[in-house]
Amino acid sequence: MASSSSQWTATLCLSLLFLLLLPSATRSAPTRRPIDVPFSRNYIPTWAFDHIKYLNGGSEVHLMLDKYTGTGFQSKGSYLFGHFSMRIKMVAGDSAGTVTAFYLSSQNSEHDEIDFEFLGNRTGQPYILQTNVFTGGKGDREQRIYLWFDPTKDYHSYSVLWNMHQIVFFVDDVPIRVFKNSKDLGVRFPFDQPMKLYSSLWNADDWATRGGLEKTNWANAPFVAYYQGFHIDGCEASVNAKFCATQGTRWWDQKAFQDLDTVQYRRLQWVRNKYTIYNYCTDRVRFPTVPMECKRDRDI
């Protein structure tokens, strides 16, 4: 009896604490938490259909890579702005040479693209997360970080928030990168070409691990990447659409999502200080003149 009533008090205290923390927690992270959205609601396989496995009615999907082929899937719809996330557990063990990608891309030649690429490594060596942003066919905006956890141990969520003001890359609730709309500075920003989402697992041992020095060890095949939570909350548009009919009215358009807040900037700074391996913004050899958006993004 005594123990259950003290449990009660503990629960009550925790709930109160939670309530107190709630407002700031909801402000500093994208809302509309992705629940268990099954694969088939938003996605279809793109290639090598026999290398994709569906579990629990498609709420979990495994991608397989062997020496014959990798595989991938894509969203059914095309989107102009929104919030897109995926829970992924990366290829475990000796994953050197493999790349697991999750990205948005438009379909035309002067294309826009928002990329997450996870570069595998030898057993016990850290993965690298490379991100990139293409606007109007121009990329060359690579950033590379180490993660603060082992991405092969558990599922983690990787998401993109995209509105007229900014593109934010999140790892769980931590913003690891922001690309602000710097149209006023002459930098193109993706706003008039719908994008589809894609994910794939493939062999890239010509460049991925230690710049291509580490080759894929096929004795360990098949390599498997695990997926859950196929959440998409975007403005669905036809491939040729130039604007989104609901522009300005959806939750991701609202004030709270037009810029990072103080807590988010602090977290971003933490990632930059502790986990960044490479940032094109600070690469004076490649870019003697600082790219315009880097100042706006507070990357330098």
Ligand SMILES: *[C@@H]1O[C@H](CO)[C@@H](O)[C@H](O)[C@H]1NC(C)=O
């Ligand atoms: C792999 O591990 C090596 C050695 O720790 C490290 O230098 C490299 O950045 C890691 N990641 C990749 C993808 O090469």
